Amino acid sequence: MTTVEDRSLPAVAVLGAGSMGGAILQGLVVSGLPTGGITATNRTRAKADALAGLAGVTSVALEEQPSGNTDAAGSAGIILVGVKPAMVPDLLSEIRPALRPGAVVVSLAAGVTIATFESVLGEGARVLRSMPNTPAVVGKAVTGLAAGAGADADDVAMVTRLFETVGAVLQVPEEQIDPLSTISGSGPAYVFLLVEALASAAVGKGFTPEQARLMAEQTFIGASALLDASGEEAAELRRRVTSPKGTTERAVAVLQGAHLDALFAEATDAALARARELAAGA
Numbered sequence: 001m002t003t004v005e006d007r008s009l010p011a012v013a014v015l016g017a018g019s020m021g022g023a024i025l026q027g028l029v030v031s032g033l034p035t036g037g038i039t040a041t042n043r044t045r046a047k048a049d050a051l052a053g054l055a056g057v058t059s060v061a062l063e064e065q066p067s068g069n070t071d072a073a074g075s076a077g078i079i080l081v082g083v084k085p086a087m088v089p090d091l092l093s094e095i096r097p098a099l100r101p102g103a104v105v106v107s108l109a110a111g112v113t114i115a116t117f118e119s120v121l122g123e124g125a126r127v128l129r130s131m132p133n134t135p136a137v138v139g140k141a142v143t144g145l146a147a148g149a150g151a152d153a154d155d156v157a158m159v160t161r162l163f164e165t166v167g168a169v170l171q172v173p174e175e176q177i178d179p180l181s182t183i184s185g186s187g188p189a190y191v192f193l194l195v196e197a198l199a200s201a202a203v204g205k206g207f208t209p210e211q212a213r214l215m216a217e218q219t220f221i222g223a224s225a226l227l228d229a230s231g232e233e234a235a236e237l238r239r240r241v242t243s244p245k246g247t248t249e250r251a252v253a254v255l256q257g258a259h260l261d262a263l264f265a266e267a268t269d270a271a272l273a274r275a276r277e278l279a280a281g282a
């Protein structure tokens with residue numbers, strides 16, 4: 001039988017707890033999974049203050065405590081690297097001398113390869129690459145996870161456990177992390193863009209911005225909840241809205257005529273191209 005102790009995590013450091021690192025932090029805290037302590041670092045006091053109220057979290061502002069990253073990394077069993085991709089190598093160089101033997105370093109960064117992590121941390125470093133998304137805040141993330149050669153099965157199980165506190169986890173080979181990022185990593189932005197566009201269409205039909213926002217947002221929230229609760233595929237739920245010879249049919253025909261699938265293929269290809277630029281340090 002699995003006990004609470006079996007599922008607990010060691011001390012966790014989130015270095016760069018902004019939109020993404022902060023989302024994981026919040027989800028982890030809400031999950032109640034026991035840890036050996038959680039420390040978050042950011043450069044500014046304003047960012048640190050935003051997380052300071054989270055139960056059990058020590059939130060450090062590097063502008064006041066310049067050794068915050070090395071202090072946190074040196075006492076952690078799991079280190080989440082949540083800074084912007086271009087900042088990753090400098091951060092790794094900074095924390096390398098402080099890392100405890102056996103510490104597991106987990107990237108959140110788009111594009112940056114495990115090879116880049118190993119080139120700074122040394123061969124044999126326990127590295128995993130993750131690609132979560134911001135619904136982690138409400139425990140509804142999708143996280144892609146790929147392990148480097150230095151990470152063993154226990155490391156992978158431990159990091160999987162961490163990300164399962166904030167949603168679903170998909171283990172993939174590293175070469176699929178960037179493609180996955182173009183779907184689920186960036187995906188929440190596509191959904192929010194569609195909400196904005198639907199609200200804008202409502203304003204165009206004479207509704208107030210408040211009415212438009214309510215209609216568009218609640219339609220997405222309701223449809224997502226239905227998708228979740230029904231267990232049906234999206235195509236079947238769409239069919240149930242689309243009465244033969246009815247109004248929805250006309251609207252869907254317009255959207256399909258605009259080749260929405262090709263547009264998403266093009267958009268995700270553009271995201272993938274950018275991930276490759278980031279991998280090259282651009």
Ligand SMILES: NC(=O)C1=CN([C@@H]2O[C@H](COP(=O)(O)OP(=O)(O)OC[C@H]3O[C@@H](n4cnc5c(N)ncnc54)[C@H](OP(=O)(O)O)[C@@H]3O)[C@@H](O)[C@H]2O)C=CC1
Pocket residue numbers: 015016017018019020021041042043044045047048062069082083084085087091108109110131132133134185186
């Ligand atoms: N946003 C998303 O949906 C997703 C992001 N990611 C990845 O997550 C990473 C962060 O992105 P995101 O959260 O959007 O960016 P943010 O800018 O919101 O977060 C980055 C944070 O890092 C802090 N920071 C900067 N320098 C340091 C440093 N030297 N040490 C510690 N903290 C530092 C910043 O603090 P301050 O502002 O005080 O300077 C900031 O809060 C990126 O690598 C991105 O690719 C991955 C999946 C999804």
Ligand SMILES: O=C(O)[C@@H]1CCC=N1
Pocket residue numbers: 110181185186
């Ligand atoms: O836009 C970005 O680069 C990050 C990675 C996926 C989502 N946000």
